[in-house]
Structures are given as C-alpha cells and as structure tokens.
Amino acid sequence: MKPVTLKQIAEQLNISVTTVSKALKDYSDVSPKTKALVKELAKTLNYKPNTFAVNLRTKESKTIGLIIPVIVHHFFSNVIRGIISQAEKKGYLVIILQSNESYELEKKQIDLLMSQRVDGILISLANGTANFSHLNEVIAQDKPLVMFDKIAKIVKCSKIIIDDRKAAYMATQHLIDTGCKRIAHFRGALLPQNSIDRFLGYKKALLDNNMPYDPSLVYICECGDMSFEEGKKNAQQLLNDHNDVDGIFINTDLVAIGAMTEFNKQGVKVPEDISIVGFSNWFMSSVISPTLTTVDQPGYEMGRAAFKQLYREMKQLKKNKPVVYKEIVLETALVKRESTKELVK
Amino acid sequence: MKPVTLKQIAEQLNISVTTVSKALKDYSDVSPKTKALVKELAKTLNYKPNTFAVNLRTKESKTIGLIIPVIVHHFFSNVIRGIISQAEKKGYLVIILQSNESYELEKKQIDLLMSQRVDGILISLANGTANFSHLNEVIAQDKPLVMFDKIAKIVKCSKIIIDDRKAAYMATQHLIDTGCKRIAHFRGALLPQNSIDRFLGYKKALLDNNMPYDPSLVYICECGDMSFEEGKKNAQQLLNDHNDVDGIFINTDLVAIGAMTEFNKQGVKVPEDISIVGFSNWFMSSVISPTLTTVDQPGYEMGRAAFKQLYREMKQLKKNKPVVYKEIVLETALVKRESTKELVK
DNA sequence: CTGAAAGCGCTTACAG
DNA sequence: CTGAAAGCGCTTACAG
Numbered sequence: 001m002k003p004v005t006l007k008q009i010a011e012q013l014n015i016s017v018t019t020v021s022k023a024l025k026d027y028s029d030v031s032p033k034t035k036a037l038v039k040e041l042a043k044t045l046n047y048k049p050n051t052f053a054v055n056l057r058t059k060e061s062k063t064i065g066l067i068i069p070v071i072v073h074h075f076f077s078n079v080i081r082g083i084i085s086q087a088e089k090k091g092y093l094v095i096i097l098q099s100n101e102s103y104e105l106e107k108k109q110i111d112l113l114m115s116q117r118v119d120g121i122l123i124s125l126a127n128g129t130a131n132f133s134h135l136n137e138v139i140a141q142d143k144p145l146v147m148f149d150k151i152a153k154i155v156k157c158s159k160i161i162i163d164d165r166k167a168a169y170m171a172t173q174h175l176i177d178t179g180c181k182r183i184a185h186f187r188g189a190l191l192p193q194n195s196i197d198r199f200l201g202y203k204k205a206l207l208d209n210n211m212p213y214d215p216s217l218v219y220i221c222e223c224g225d226m227s228f229e230e231g232k233k234n235a236q237q238l239l240n241d242h243n244d245v246d247g248i249f250i251n252t253d254l255v256a257i258g259a260m261t262e263f264n265k266q267g268v269k270v271p272e273d274i275s276i277v278g279f280s281n282w283f284m285s286s287v288i289s290p291t292l293t294t295v296d297q298p299g300y301e302m303g304r305a306a307f308k309q310l311y312r313e314m315k316q317l318k319k320n321k322p323v324v325y326k327e328i329v330l331e332t333a334l335v336k337r338e339s340t341k342e343l344v345k
Numbered sequence: 346m347k348p349v350t351l352k353q354i355a356e357q358l359n360i361s362v363t364t365v366s367k368a369l370k371d372y373s374d375v376s377p378k379t380k381a382l383v384k385e386l387a388k389t390l391n392y393k394p395n396t397f398a399v400n401l402r403t404k405e406s407k408t409i410g411l412i413i414p415v416i417v418h419h420f421f422s423n424v425i426r427g428i429i430s431q432a433e434k435k436g437y438l439v440i441i442l443q444s445n446e447s448y449e450l451e452k453k454q455i456d457l458l459m460s461q462r463v464d465g466i467l468i469s470l471a472n473g474t475a476n477f478s479h480l481n482e483v484i485a486q487d488k489p490l491v492m493f494d495k496i497a498k499i500v501k502c503s504k505i506i507i508d509d510r511k512a513a514y515m516a517t518q519h520l521i522d523t524g525c526k527r528i529a530h531f532r533g534a535l536l537p538q539n540s541i542d543r544f545l546g547y548k549k550a551l552l553d554n555n556m557p558y559d560p561s562l563v564y565i566c567e568c569g570d571m572s573f574e575e576g577k578k579n580a581q582q583l584l585n586d587h588n589d590v591d592g593i594f595i596n597t598d599l600v601a602i603g604a605m606t607e608f609n610k611q612g613v614k615v616p617e618d619i620s621i622v623g624f625s626n627w628f629m630s631s632v633i634s635p636t637l638t639t640v641d642q643p644g645y646e647m648g649r650a651a652f653k654q655l656y657r658e659m660k661q662l663k664k665n666k667p668v669v670y671k672e673i674v675l676e677t678a679l680v681k682r683e684s685t686k687e688l689v690k
Numbered sequence: 691c692t693g694a695a696a697g698c699g700c701t702t703a704c705a706g
Numbered sequence: 707c708t709g710a711a712a713g714c715g716c717t718t719a720c721a722g
Contacts, residue, residue, distance in 0.1 A: 029707060055401075072628075081416050088442070096429065098429055099428060141348075287606055398698090652722090
C-alpha cells in the first residue's frame with residue numbers, strides 16, 4: 001500500500017496539485033468549497049504529506065540532534081525528558097546520540113547530525129573534549145547550537161548551566177558549618193568546565209573560612225567517567241593517605257555513593273567519622289542509607305530551557321534575523337540529608 | 346554559507362551532475378581519473394549529500410523511531426543505549442519519544458513517526474495500551490515494527506522479551522526456598538503482558554509448592570506507573586491488611602525499594618521479618634541496604650537484539666523479500682542479595 | 691566512459 | 707479563485 005500523494009487527490013477531484021496543496025494549508029485564495037472537498041478526501045485517503053519532499057522544499061527537517069555523554073545517568077535522562085517533552089510541544093523530533101565521554105565519537109556524531117541536516121543541535125560535552133573546532137564549524141555553518149551542563153566557555157553560543165562554583169561553595173560551606181575541619185574533594189576529570197568550577201568553589205569556601213587548601217586532599221578522576229567504581233577507589237585511596245579527613249565534597253552522587261559503599265565496608269561511619277556531600281541529587285541518593293546530602297540540579301528544567309533557547313534561535317534564523325546568544329543560569333539548592341551532621345550552633 | 350551541491354562540483358569541473366553523482370558513489374562506469382578529480386574537489390569543498398534529496402529519491406531516511414514508556418527508568422535507559430549503539434553501527438539514527446505510559450500519547454507518537462516516514466519503529470507499550478489498532482496500522486503499511494519488553498501477544502510482529510513467567514517463578518521459588526511461608530505479590534498494572542506473566546509465575550510457584558494462592562495477597566498498581574510511591578503505599582496497606590506475610594515478590598525494583606523504605610520506617614526488618622525479591626536489577630538495588638535480591642533483566646542486550654531484528658526486517662523489505670517475524674527470548678538470572686535470607690537446608 | 695532527461699513529492703511566485 | 711511551471715538536490719534508466 002503506497003502512501004497517498006497530492007497528485008492522486010488532485011486527479012480524483014479533477015483539480016490541480018497546486019490547489020490541493022494550498023487547500024490543505026488553508027491558503028486564503030482557495031474557495032471554501034474546494035477546501036472542504038480537498039480536506040475531506042485527504043482525510044478519507046489518510047493523506048500524510050511526504051516529509052522528505054517537504055524537507056527538501058523547506059530546507060527544514062523539524063528534527064534536532066542531541067548529543068549526551070551518558071544516557072543512563074539520572075541527571076541526563078531527566079535532561080532528555082525535558083528536551084523531548086518541550087520539543088514535542090513545538091512539533092520537533094529529537095535524535096539522540098551518546099558520546100560515551102569520547103571526543104572522537106562526539107566529533108563523528110556532530111558530523112552525522114550535520115549530514116542529516118537537523119535544524120539545530122543540543123550538546124553536553126564529553127569529558128574528553130578539549131578541542132572545539134567541530135562545534136565552531138557548526139556555528140560557522142549557521143546551525144543553531146546550544147550547550148548545556150557540560151559546556152566550553154570559549155565556544156560562542158548559548159549555554160544553559162548552573163552556577164557550579166556557587167553550588168560547590170554552598171556544599172563545602174555546609175560541611176564546614178556542620179563541624180568538618182579537614183575536607184577532601186573528589187573532583188571529576190580534569191577538562192570539564194563544571195569539574196573545574198566545582199573545584200574552585202570548594203577551594204574558595206575553604207579559604208573564606210580560613211581553612212588551609214591542601215592539594216593532596218583533592219582526588220582527580222583519571223578514568224574519565226564519573227562512576228561508582230571511581231568512588232570506591234578514591235575512598236580507599238583516601239583512607240590510605242589520610243586519617244584526619246572528616247568531610248568530603250564529591251563531584252557526583254554516583255561517585256559519592258561508591259565512596260559511601262566503600263566506607264561502609266571498611267567500617268568508617270558516615271557522617272560520624274566522615275561527612276559526605278554529593279552533587280546532582282540522583283533519585284537513589286534519597287533511598288540509600290544514610291541518605292545523601294547533595295546539590296539538587298534541575299535536569300528536567302535544564303532540558304526544557306535548552307530546547308526553548310534552541311527553538312528561539314531556529315526561529316530567528318528562519319526569519320533571517322540576528323541570533324542573540326544567551327547564557328541561562330538555573331538555580332540549585334542544597335538538599336540536607338543524613339550523610340552530613342546537624343549544624344554546629 | 347550555503348551547503349555545496351553536486352551541481353556546483355559539476356560546474357567547477359565542467360562535467361555533468363550525473364557523472365559527479367556516480368563518481369562519488371564509485372560506480373564502475375566512471376573513469377578513475379574523473380573519480381579522483383571529483384572526490385578531491387568534493388573533499389576540499391566539504392561536500393555533504395543533501396539527505397532530504399537523498400531521502401526523497403531513495404524513500405529511506407536511515408532513521409528509526411523508538412517509543413518508550415519512561416526514559417529515566419534504569420532498565421529503559423539501558424535499552425536505549427543498546428538500541429542507539431547498534432543503530433549507529435549500521436548507520437541509523439534514532440528518534441526517541443516517551444509515551445509516559447499513556448495510550449493516547451503513544452498513538453499520537455506512532456502517527457508522528459509514520460508521518461516522519463522513519464524506516465522502522467521499536468516500541469515498548471504503555472501500561473494504558475489495550476487497543477492495538479495503531480500498531481496494526483503500522484504493520485499494514487509494511488513498516489517494520491518490533492516490540493520489546495512490554496509487548497502485546499495479539500499483535501503480529503517480532504518481539505524481544507524475557508520469559509517473565511519463568512523469571513517470576515524463580516523469584517518466588519527463591520522466597521519459598523529461603524523459608525517464606527506466606528508470600529505476597531505487588532504486581533504491576535492490570536494490562537501489561539509482563540505484569541500478567543509475572544503474576545502467573547508467582548501463582549504457579551505457590552501451587553507447585555503446595556502453598557495456597559490467596560488473592561488478598563496480590564496488590565495491584567492502580568495509578569498506572571510503577572513508582573517508588575506505589576511501593577510505599579502498598580507496603581503500608583500490606584501491614585494494615587496482614588500480619589503474617591513473610592515474603593513479597595515485587596514487580597519492579599523501584600517499587601520494591603519504595604516498599605523497603607516504608608518497612609524500614611515502620612520498623613519492619615528486611616529480610617528478618619519480611620523477605621523481598623524485586624525485578625529488573627536496577628543499579629541502585631545493589632547499593633541500598635539491605636541490597637535487593639532481584640531478577641536481572643538484560644536491558645542493553647534487549648535493545649541490541651531489538652534493533653538487530655528491526656534491521657533484518659528493514660533489509661528484507663528493501664529487497665522485497667518476505668519478512669519472518671521472530672520472538673526472541675533473552676535469558677534472565679536471579680541475583681541473590683541481602684533482602685532475602687539464606688537457603689533453608 | 692559521459693551526460694541528458696525524468697522523476698521523487700512537495701511549495702510557491704506568478705499569470706490569468 | 708485556479709493552475710502551469712519552476713525548482714529543491716539528488717539518483718538512475720537509458721542513449722550515445
């Protein structure tokens with residue numbers, strides 16, 4: 001059963017393809033009578049415009065691309081939800097690719113999306129990405145591009161982020177306020193901006209509270225992805241290296257949970273011996289024990305905001321109007337739970 | 346900067362568009378010299394074929410659609426990963442939609458994907474789906490369709506599943522083997538096949554062990570989605586209704602975790618007072634305490650298998666060869682953890 | 691080995 | 707109010 005075309009409708013009604021096309025799109029220069037006839041037949045024949053042809057004519061695909069480091073992470077799946085739901089509202093479909101934190105893959109996927117001629121691209125960078133020419137090329141070709149969460153400051157485009165530095169500061173301050181005297185930090189990989197900013201927030205909080213900053217207390221994620229195993233490994237290492245640490249600010253909940261699991265195994269009590277603050281507020285952080293104090297990061301909202309901005313830019317582009325890049329900073333909140341102690345009065 | 350077309354290459358080289366097209370596709374009837382010239386220029390100009398035009402000609406989009414009930418669920422995000430990675434290998438892109446367990450949405454999304462003329466569709470049904478005409482229509486239009494996990498037996502198409510009945514039987518048998526005498530079941534919604542099959546597996550295990558089947562011990566999920574809250578609510582209800590239940594087989598890990606949280610709050614000890622087996626082996630089940638005994642369901646593998654089958658069918662269709670529907674059953678395994686007791690010798 | 695021509699199914703500027 | 711025509715950028719059967 002072949003799909004119905006405009007031509008078939010036109011032939012059956014003995015009118016031109018032009019008129020059929022215009023009737024279906026409610027052009028004002030078609031008689032109401034013709035419109036009614038056309039629409040009725042289109043409906044009975046279950047006519048669906050051929051998107052391929054429409055795309056070719058309009059040079060639009062009503063499809064956007066999304067590149068995300070890891071889909072299964074709670075934060076990112078929430079971002080995806082936000083993007084898809086907003087896109088659907090505006091009649092856009094979303095092609096999703098996973099970069100697996102690899103720069104090479106990310107680059108290939110950008111190429112793929114450009115070949116596919118998506119109308120715009122949303123991206124959260126891989127940890128491995130240090131070169132941004134693939135992104136600048138997208139921009140150079142006038143393809144709207146919006147980065148979120150894991151961004152590169154140097155790339156000129158819109159960005160949806162949180163204030164990582166401030167959030168990390170809050171988190172560290174909370175450890176200090178609850179009596180921690182020697183606070184370690186499990187940071188992410190070296191490159192990502194958010195990992196840098198969270199580190200800087202941690203450092204600033206220490207200094208503002210007249211606590212010494214000790215580089216040996218900062219553990220870098222070498223493997224590139226922020227995993228449960230990474231948390232266990234770092235926790236083990238920390239216990240070997242130091243016996244006076246009483247608080248840790250950890251870059252991601254999943255890593256924090258890995259660390260807590262290890263501490264639990266080793267008989268180190270959380271928060272009595274060591275307090276822990278995570279980052280991102282994954283669902284599971286609220287159900288493990290002790291429940292994890294963390295920074296809530298609005299994934300769903302971030303996804304929505306990212307699509308909205310992309311949509312704005314796609315619309316401007318279509319009208320040949322100038323695009324104004326925006327940097328939208330979403331609010332975060334510290335969620336206090338059992339992995340940190342009560343406030344010291 | 347407008348994209349380069351075949352015409353531009355042809356003009357610059359003073360040859361025909363036909364020859365350029367054939368040269369780029371390595372047709373045997375183009376001289377090696379011409380080929381070399383064309384390819385070189387194409388490369389320097391960064392020529393990318395216009396997918397819209399290619400699609401229109403070839404009637405293929407090299408894109409498939411995926412409809413999934415909930416993205417953030419660990420099992421489903423793993424399925425997505427499996428699908429995307431396999432699709433990428435074969436040069437296919439994946440458009441993802443979330444049905445939110447709603448039949449109405451699912452139907453709309455099928456329509457959307459058909460309008461978009463994707464080459465094939467992968468779907469896991471919404472809990473609310475009891476009418477399958479939207480799916481039969483897809484099949485009637487010769488569009489390859491593969492269902493996975495949440496399937497409808499009555500729809501004639503390929504299916505990738507696990508043996509839910511067997512897995513549930515295993516899970517229940519484990520509760521029996523570890524000494525449970527009165528076993529409840531939190532089943533999913535009424536409609537989904539897997540929720541029915543898991544219930545039947547539970548029931549069969551009881552009967553095979555000469556244990557009475559008591560309908561009042563089966564709690565149905567009314568709200569439609571299998572959530573954490575659902576687990577808490579059912580657990581509460583169970584404590585009200587019965588004081589002799591010592592084991593529960595729960596349809597989904599997330600619900601099981603909700604139940605455990607509630608039990609913990611009420612001072613009911615797991616597994617001492619009540620043993621629990623979940624289903625799906627979500628990551629978080631291995632990090633909560635007690636860790637959750639559950640049935641491991643191979644999400645990533647299921648995604649891969651689903652795409653592979655779809656790919657086979659798309660290839661057959663292209664060659665105008667008959668499509669053979671397959672029902673592929675993947676293996677599951679019981680993962681024994683702390684929420685159930687040791688085997689009774 | 692090369693190329694003119696038709697056509698995929700639409701949209702839209704233009705003529706009447 | 708209606709329609710002929712051009713064109714979006716490809717692919718491919720066919721002629722030479």
